[in-house]
Amino acid sequence: MTIIHEEVKKRRTFAIISHPDAGKTTITEKILLFTGAIQIAGSIKSRKSNKFASSDWMEIEKQRGISVASSVMQIEFMDHILNLLDTPGHEDFSEDTYRVLTAVDAVLMVIDGAHGVEPQTIRLINVCRARNIPIITFVNKMDREVKEPLEIMAEIESYINMSVIPLSWPVGMGKNFHGVIDLIRNHMKIFKPGEDNLKQTCEIIYDINHQKLTNYGEDYKKAISEITLINDAMPKFMYDEFINCKQSPMFFGSAINNFGIKELLNALIKYAPSPQSMQTLQRLISPYEEKFSGVVFKIQANMNQFHRDRIAFIRISSGKFTRGMTLKLTRNKKEVKTNNVVSFLSKKRSILDEAYAGDIIGIPNHGTLRLGDVLTQGENLQFIGLPFFAPEIFQEIESKNPLRVKQFRTGLKQLGEEGAIQIFKPINENIILVGAIGNLQFEVIAHRLKLEYNAEVIFKPTKYIISRWIMSNNKKAMEKFIKLNSQNIALDVSEAIVYIASSKSQLKVAQELNPDIKFYTMKEYGSNEIY
Numbered sequence: 001m002t003i004i005h006e007e008v009k010k011r012r013t014f015a016i017i018s019h020p021d022a023g024k025t026t027i028t029e030k031i032l033l034f035t036g037a038i039q040i041a042g043s044i045k046s047r048k049s050n051k052f053a054s055s056d057w058m059e060i061e062k063q064r065g066i067s068v069a070s071s072v073m074q075i076e077f078m079d080h081i082l083n084l085l086d087t088p089g090h091e092d093f094s095e096d097t098y099r100v101l102t103a104v105d106a107v108l109m110v111i112d113g114a115h116g117v118e119p120q121t122i123r124l125i126n127v128c129r130a131r132n133i134p135i136i137t138f139v140n141k142m143d144r145e146v147k148e149p150l151e152i153m154a155e156i157e158s159y160i161n162m163s164v165i166p167l168s169w170p171v172g173m174g175k176n177f178h179g180v181i182d183l184i185r186n187h188m189k190i191f192k193p194g195e196d197n198l199k200q201t202c203e204i205i206y207d208i209n210h211q212k213l214t215n216y217g218e219d220y221k222k223a224i225s226e227i228t229l230i231n232d233a234m235p236k237f238m239y240d241e242f243i244n245c246k247q248s249p250m251f252f253g254s255a256i257n258n259f260g261i262k263e264l265l266n267a268l269i270k271y272a273p274s275p276q277s278m279q280t281l282q283r284l285i286s287p288y289e290e291k292f293s294g295v296v297f298k299i300q301a302n303m304n305q306f307h308r309d310r311i312a313f314i315r316i317s318s319g320k321f322t323r324g325m326t327l328k329l330t331r332n333k334k335e336v337k338t339n340n341v342v343s344f345l346s347k348k349r350s351i352l353d354e355a356y357a358g359d360i361i362g363i364p365n366h367g368t369l370r371l372g373d374v375l376t377q378g379e380n381l382q383f384i385g386l387p388f389f390a391p392e393i394f395q396e397i398e399s400k401n402p403l404r405v406k407q408f409r410t411g412l413k414q415l416g417e418e419g420a421i422q423i424f425k426p427i428n429e430n431i432i433l434v435g436a437i438g439n440l441q442f443e444v445i446a447h448r449l450k451l452e453y454n455a456e457v458i459f460k461p462t463k464y465i466i467s468r469w470i471m472s473n474n475k476k477a478m479e480k481f482i483k484l485n486s487q488n489i490a491l492d493v494s495e496a497i498v499y500i501a502s503s504k505s506q507l508k509v510a511q512e513l514n515p516d517i518k519f520y521t522m523k524e525y526g527s528n529e530i531y
């Protein structure tokens with residue numbers, strides 16, 4: 001085995017997805033505490049005490065007490081390297097969340113046991129399924145009155161359209177939460193409330209047939225009969241089914257009490273796949289290849305007010321990165337220097353000397369690197385798979401100050417190229433439309449245009465509510481369609497043609513009348529394909 005092979009095999013690159021308040025931040029913090037990456041609880045984020053971690057990088061986040069941008073943490077645990085990519089945890093989430101999912105090999109789905117599956121989680125699960133990213137499920141807050149575990153299971157299954165296979169099962173809930181039964185080892189781990197039981201020596205574990213467990217009376221009996229039911233009715237957990245997104249292993253616990261975190265970490269190491277191959281337009285890239293290649297999946301500006309730069313987040317797809325190596329940006333064949341590459345932990349940025357496939361590195365730059373860009377040691381590769389989704393909300397945008405129009409245009413174009421917002425220029429109207437997945441994206445760009453380009457903006461309501469990228473194999477049909485529908489045609493930031501409609505029925509009629517034209521809700525960055 002080569003060193004690259006060994007290093008890649010050790011890596012697990014994953015993200016946590018959940019509905020806001022399900023416990024993502026708490027789990028992240030407990031993972032960091034458990035693995036020794038941080039020492040003090042509360043270092044990640046404490047909204048009530050107004051303390052913010054350095055991953056909460058924008059002022060706007062401080063004002064709102066939410067984490068807008070995703071950060072990256074690298075953790076060492078049991079001879080493995082875990083790369084945890086954070087996803088924004090607010091309802092108003094943005095496209096960034098989707099794109100982060102293109103850079104992970106597995107996902108940890110956290111569900112609040114009292115609320116079950118919530119809308120934001122469903123959207124993210126659909127993206128995971130479309131991209132074949134395996135999902136590990138954690139039902140949190142078992143120390144509260146939650147839904148019946150069987151009900152939660154059925155609910156998850158019906159929403160995510162795959163089997164959830166419990167690998168642990170709770171005994172009781174709320175005030176009577178007694179612990180979980182490990183269904184692989186057939187023992188019960190006793191729940192002890194309290195935040196400090198991080199040391200494994202505090203664990204109390206009994207074999208499933210131990211006398212003492214009868215102390216838990218009806219709750220225990222109920223759990224055992226539910227387990228019997230599950231064993232009879234459910235398929236067994238199969239690794240291949242998990243990898244192919246047909247099954248999701250499920251665990252129960254209470255993050256705030258650090259209960260169930262160790263099992264989660266073990267599951268990540270045992271089941272989550274090591275870095276996977278990446279599809280490019282030219283060929284499939286194996287992570288074990290000697291030569292370096294990587295993709296920019298996220299751009300973030302002003303991460304630190306003292307470094308007024310932007311950082312391109314790159315997921316290494318193959319090989320080894322060594323600081324100082326010269327890389328080629330395949331879009332324009334230019335060289336990119338890497339003396340200053342940074343790795344991330346939530347507490348600080350640190351300079352990175354080497355990294356392997358599966359790791360995330362950050363290259364500070366002034367706009368040279370764009371979303372979807374590929375860096376290699378020379379080979380010409382084009383990444384396919386960084387998605388742009390048709391926005392769900394639109395507004396018109398204007399410069400507040402007519403004397404700053406130039407700065408406004410430059411800034412908006414750059415933010416569009418960065419993927420912070422989508423921009424549409426109707427061909428027949430003198431307006432600029434911006435489209436987003438969540439309202440917060442509008443706030444973020446207004447804030448950034450002011451801060452970075454000294455350009456204040458005004459938003460105005462627009463009649464447009466839907467956009468679709470359009471393509472056709474029939475050139476004549478396409479030309480005719482554009483001519484006849486010029487009132488509803490716009491160009492996006494990369495000049496791709498977009499149909500914009502002011503109602504669903506308008507879009508429907510356009511689709512029905514023009515079978516030769518294909519309307520797409522998603523555009524893959526870097527490919528010519530739109531689907």
Ligand code: G4P
Nearest residue numbers: 020021022023024025026048089140141144254255256257
């Ligand atoms: P998020 O990142 O998914 O939005 O959730 P976060 O971890 O911030 O947790 C949301 C709330 O749920 C927090 O309470 C947190 O303490 C609580 N919580 C997390 N895990 C558990 C658990 O296992 N059991 C119980 N009972 N509560 C849990 P908060 O009052 O909103 O904020 P805070 O002051 O505790 O930070």
